[in-house]
Amino acid sequence: AELESWNRARLISQNIPFIEPGKQLFIPNLLLHLSDITSRKKTIREGIEKLSAPAQAILLYKLNSRINSPLHYSNMQAQFGYSAMTISRSMKELEKAGIIKMAGGRTKIVTFMLHGEELWQKILPLLSSPVKEIWQSDAPFSGENEYKEAGETALSHYTMLSRKTGATYAIGKDIFRLIKKNSPEIQKMQQRYGNYCLEVWNYDPDCIPSDAPNTVDRLSLYLSMRDKIEDERMNQALEELLINMKW
Numbered sequence: 038a039e040l041e042s043w044n045r046a047r048l049i050s051q052n053i054p055f056i057e058p059g060k061q062l063f064i065p066n067l068l069l070h071l072s073d074i075t076s077r078k079k080t081i082r083e084g085i086e087k088l089s090a091p092a093q094a095i096l097l098y099k100l101n102s103r104i105n106s107p108l109h110y111s112n113m114q115a116q117f118g119y120s121a122m123t124i125s126r127s128m129k130e131l132e133k134a135g136i137i138k139m140a141g142g143r144t145k146i147v148t149f150m151l152h153g154e155e156l157w158q159k160i161l162p163l164l165s166s167p168v169k170e171i172w173q174s175d176a177p178f179s180g181e182n183e184y185k186e187a188g189e190t191a192l193s194h195y196t197m198l199s200r201k202t203g204a205t206y207a208i209g210k211d212i213f214r215l216i217k218k219n220s221p222e223i224q225k226m227q228q229r230y231g232n233y234c235l236e237v238w239n240y241d242p243d244c245i246p247s248d249a250p251n252t253v254d255r256l257s258l259y260l261s262m263r264d265k266i267e268d269e270r271m272n273q274a275l276e277e278l279l280i281n282m283k284w
Contacts, residue, residue, distance in 0.1 A: 085133050088163045090239035091119055092127035096136075096160060101246040101254045103284070105152050110145040117244050134163060153284035157256070166261050167238040169210055173231030177204070178222050184208050185242050186252045188234060192262065194252050195281070198274040203232025207253050207261075209241030236261070248283070255282050 054064040088096065095113055113124050128147060131137045136159060138148045151159055185191075188205030192198050208216070213235075217223050226235065238257075247254040253261075255278050266272050 085130055085163060087165050088130055088134070088160070089127060090167070091117070091123050092130040093164055093167070094240035094244060095124075095127055096131065096156075096164075097245050097254065097256050099149060100153070100157060100256060100284075103153070105149075108147045108149075110147070113147075117241070134160060136160060154282075157284075164260055166264060167207075167240060167242070167257050168236045168261050169239050170237045172223065172226040172235045172237065173229065174226045174233045174235075175231045177233055178226070178235070184235070185247070186249075187236050187242070187258065187261065189262075191252045191258050192271075192274050192278065194249060195255060195258070196274040196277045198270065201232075203234070205234040205236060207236045207238050207242045209243070210237050210239060212241065213237045255279070 054066070094117060095108075098113075098116060099108065110121065110124050110128075113119065114121060119127075125145075128137065128139055128145070131147075132139060136149060136151055136156060138150060140146050140148070149156065184206035185208075186194060186205065187207035189198065189201055190205045193200040213223075223235070238261075242253045242257060245254045245257055252258075259275060259278055262271075262275060266275065
């Protein structure tokens with residue numbers, strides 16, 4: 038069993054031998070004291086608990102595009118508008134996650150080692166909801182045709198879930214920041230109440246290919262709602278969302 042740090046220190050101070058399999062060996066009579074603590078801490082630091090928003094967006098672009106051929110840095114920059122540095126950081130994250138290999142000099146090429154549903158299942162624990170914040174209103178807001186349907190509105194489009202009163206839309210945080218400056222309507226919106234919702238996403242939903250042109254993609258939708266399951270009806274709709282995904 039793993040020893041608590043205080044207990045480990047007590048044993049060492051009293052010259053009592055102990056062994057933590059794969060971690061530490063202390064046998065003072067034989068002048069043996071081997072520890073793997075430093076390397077374990079390094080591994081933890083280098084590990085990835087969650088992908089960043091740009092890395093997740095690139096991954097979802099690959100999954101929704103159903104692309105099995107290598108991706109080029111230049112194509113990803115054009116698709117998302119990210120800087121070369123952001124693309125490079127995102128690729129390092131995906132490489133640490135063990136799902137890609139990189140090659141090339143100036144013209145970097147990225148090859149995914151997994152594809153489709155196998156890739157999705159592998160990387161799912163590292164993915165987060167794209168929703169940064171939610172703005173709500175009691176009345177419809179103008180320009181909704183410029184945004185993609187999201188939330189329960191999108192879920193009712195993809196599944197048998199009945200559509201509720203009101204609507205939910207999604208917009209990227211950078212575009213929202215620009216619109217908000219010049220939109221008194223959005224400035225009046227609240228963040229807690231109302232049947233009409235505008236989800237501000239950490240990445241632009243328009244950059245991810247979707248089965249429906251005016252609706253966010255299935256995988257981003259799933260990630261945005263998996264922590265909002267209110268009843269069995271919603272749970273079944275989310276299951277149906279993935280079952281009908283074309284990998």
